[in-house]
Amino acid sequence: MADITVKDKVITLHKLVTVIDCGVAVHPDNIRAQLEGGMVYGLAAVLRGEITLENGAVKQSNFTDYPMLTMSETPRTESYILPSTAPPGGIGEPGTATIAPALANAIYAGTATRVRSLPLSKHGFSFSVART
């Protein structure tokens, strides 16, 4: 879930929340760490991460032209683990993969605009972080 406000194509990120049912939580703190980190990793890609090709070669070369999210650009995250007795499932990927649809659906909920490709920066969106 992405808690955002959108005005004039500026997305203010308030909070990202992930809830997971991954079966028996063998190491809950590790699960939370994976979810927290996955949200940040996915968010960087969704907001402005894009690899482009020019004459067959990747254009981006370093953090200077493929910027990562920094501390000040990362919103609050919360993660919750549903109790389960099912066999343990994977936890490496869900935090990252769900950020794109959560953010795109939040944008639709706020603006009635569907985003059909990523990153958001190529549709003119910029972002800021609300820290409460």
Place this chain on the structure above:
Amino acid sequence: MKLTVNGRTHDLDVESDTPVLWVIRDEVGLTGTKFGCGVGACGACTVLLEGEPTCSCVLPLSAVAGASITTIEGLSADKSHPVQKAWIAESVPQCGYCQWGMILAAVALLRRKTHPTDADINSAMTNICRCGTYDRVRKAIHKAAKG
């Protein structure tokens, strides 16, 4: 050229434009400081130069000869520095690669501001973490500040 690292002075016979990162790793033999980007953008190579967090991958030896450098190994011999203890208590590191620079940046911040606000932390902590441990870094800094 002479360089003091973690309180010990070394006599170095290397080219004067050698980045301090490689002097620390290859000549002095302290490998806690990491190569991340080579362009001073990520902070994995952060050392404290006269107490200030500095990217050592773009810092030539000639610019710091005679100065005093602290690396992650210099914080304590046994992980007893308050920032190290806070990092362990909050289980901050994931892959760990950025954490040495992150810890040194936090140490420098807490020396300047004993009780930093979230805004202080945002300004001071520019180290990149691809694993996304920022929330826990923040919690650990607040924890270390409480003492």
